[in-house]
Amino acid sequence: MSTKKVTIQVTGSGILQDDVIMLGEGVLKALKIPSGRPLQLQFGSYRREVTVIPVPRYDGLRINQTVASKTGLVPRSVLSVSYRSASRTLRLGPFISVLVSQDYPDQPDRPFGSITMFCHELVKACRKQGAYVSFFTPEDIGAVTGHIQGWVYDDGWKKTVLPIADVVNNRLTSRKLENKPSVQHFMKEVKSLYGTQTFNEKFLDKNEVFDALKSITTLKRVLPESYLLKSSATLKTMCTRYPVVFLKPVRGSLGKGIIRVSRQIDGSFLTLATSVGGTRKQTYTSLDKLYASLSGKMKTTRYQIQQGLSLIDNSGRPVDFRALVQKNRSGKWSVTSIVARIAGGSHYVSNLARGGSLSTVKEAVAKTQLPVSAKASAFANLHTAALDIAKGIEQAIPAHFGELGIDLAMDTTGRVWLLEVNSKPSKNDNTPLSESKIRPSVKAMLEYSTYLAGF
Template identity: 60%
Template sequence: MLKSKVAIQVVSSGMLPDDTLMLGDYYVKKWKIPQGQPITLKFGGFRQHVKAISAARFDGLRVGQTLARKMGLSGNATLRMQYKADTSTLMLGPLIGVLVSRDYPQQSEKPFGSITMFCKELVDACRTHGAYVYFFTPNMIGSNANAVEAWVYADGWKRATVPVPDVVNNRLTSRKLENKPSVQQFLKAVKAANRTSVFNEKFLDKTEVFDALKNDESLIRYLPESHLLRNYTMLKSMCSRYSSVFLKPVRGSLGKGIIRISRSEGGEGYQAMFTTAAGAQKQNYGSLLKLFSAISSKMKSSRYQVQQGLNLIEIQKRPVDFRALVQKNAAGKWTITSIVARTAGNHHFVSNLARGGTLSTVTEAVVKSNLSAGVSRTGTPARLRSAALAIAKGIEQHIPAHFGELGIDLALDTSGRIWLLEVNSKPSKNDNTPLTDNKIRPSVKLMLQYSRYLSGF
């Protein structure tokens, strides 16, 4: 099958009939496209019978304004093109839809809030590499299985009616939104009607991840002991085995709601440390039972995971962990996009940037840390990369859902052992460093490359 990137020109309807497109002579000959005979034009969920006419000394594709409007094109574009002779179909794409949680129509410069920069960067990448992208929210989904209302970028952000896409990147950051019947029905419908690929199609719960991976012998070494906290007996059992344990909301994020439990410094009773925006708050209890009684009200509103406490490496008594961004590439294979070290802020015991954590390179953090003297510091970055890749492959193998990118949080204890903390199926797009010189980050390029792989363009 021959493929090519082609410039699409939108011309006034008076220049071309609505059912006709003009194609450079090179493409007509290369693909043996019949002239003057009906062929099918496909763009995402859009299909229409058209006639192709050849143009000498022209290497693009021209369509009239009316046809462009039906296709959801707001102006000139650069797309990939294929022709399938067996079905007489001229396909343009890939058409990518990014499903985001919310929009702010009154903010014309930042209609997607803090992720607007990521969205514009993806637009620029698509223009450069031959693709078309739009952004839509659950509120923009209607009953039409062939088209949606969406935001496109054409000299500014505008709303338009566009065909359903070849690929949906689910960037919803709310389980409530993701589970809306209208959202689930839409995703099911486009998969069935248009063979649309949907990736990062669901959130991951902490217990779901650990329960799935502990059946994989190659990954057990990365897993701290971890259970869904069901009762006091389980907490007592874990506290008898480990000097500290962590309670984490099964569906939590950004370090919210985490509780660290350990023996009080004097040896009498137990101490709980709670994460707050201002820093960790300590509370002492005379017994573990009193501690459990005090926090059990939290258990009524959300499920908690109890996890073995780890003796993490530190920099100036501030814990360090690592966030790996793992993505699928142009060949559909998992690859490491980046790994950064995150050092907890003062008075915090979690490293999230939302809690005052700071970023650095893995090497810099490891060199500055209290890692035991006998452990190789130079080999640590490679071991972290290997662990992140193995865990991503394990998620794909053991959890029945389609993921194209994962944020994998790893830790290193002072003896040099690597541990998995959690896996995030909706890694943040708004805490990256600002762009310079209009460069497109590798994470955006890979998202585009994987979309091309899924759509066959």
């Protein structure tokens, strides 16, 4: 479908009637939009009958103050416009809403805290491409009535009444918020009433991911042996099979609560646990005693037990990789970035929150014990694995995802392994190392939203 970009101009009250809009003559001709006859104007869930008046030597769109207040459109917004002759519908968009965990109305310069810069970047990207974006929180969700309170940018952040968007990107960072009945009800209602597309609609947990991917033959090579820890028998089997295993909270993030278990020469077992102050060491004379020490934690935390791997390191500091995989303008998975993460001096996990540092893949593998041929093919192998895993998630887990943070590792032979898949990748952890005005990850999110909205 062909589209044209237009800049929104809002006229004062009394100059233009509510049911009349003015559109550049060139846009009308290019999209074969009839003038002087009633059409349906659509923006997200907003619809009203309007008559279009052509304006010579003008390439924008003029609406009056009443229509602007009902649509939430601010002056100088740049939107795409399309026309469907069969339904006589003049459509503006794409209209994208981002569901964020919290806002801070008393901080007008930083209403979304640490992700305000990401939000502003998305506004800039939308104005450049011809799209509109708003931001809302679970607190803004009430009964679904075709409109909602949300934030828009107009030479500063402001909260206003908006229609329901064409696309909702779920950026909630809390399972508790995501599982609120009001949030779940909203997601279902807007889909059924307005055809709104929602992506990254749920969190993933480690057990769900590994269980689902085990069914895909082509992915078995990248999956370390992994089970939900339910009994001491599972712990004993894994610790007999491997000299090192990892216990990972099924719903953990940022490397919190990971326990490394290693078998010692004297038959005892050493545990290293990540904690706020660093790494906590403890030795157990038997696996029964180790399991007993875990039983208290297991009342509130489920653990995934995973095969320990002989991973590459950089001067003794473990290295792993974060691939950001996103859907593109054609709705296909594409790798946006892959960065290496090198663990901090006192840690065995590489998360930036635990003192890790970022590097390019090439720089990180150059200082490892990998064979020369494996160093040369490292990036390509990581790229292939990340793409295959994203496709596998889509195939095996019944939910809609538009971006995934995929944590990968590489052993000393160059073999790639999956560590974890995150359906709410941090907007800091995957930042490309070269600074640009609008990051590729933001562009990709906008392009997929545009595809979903049908523009």
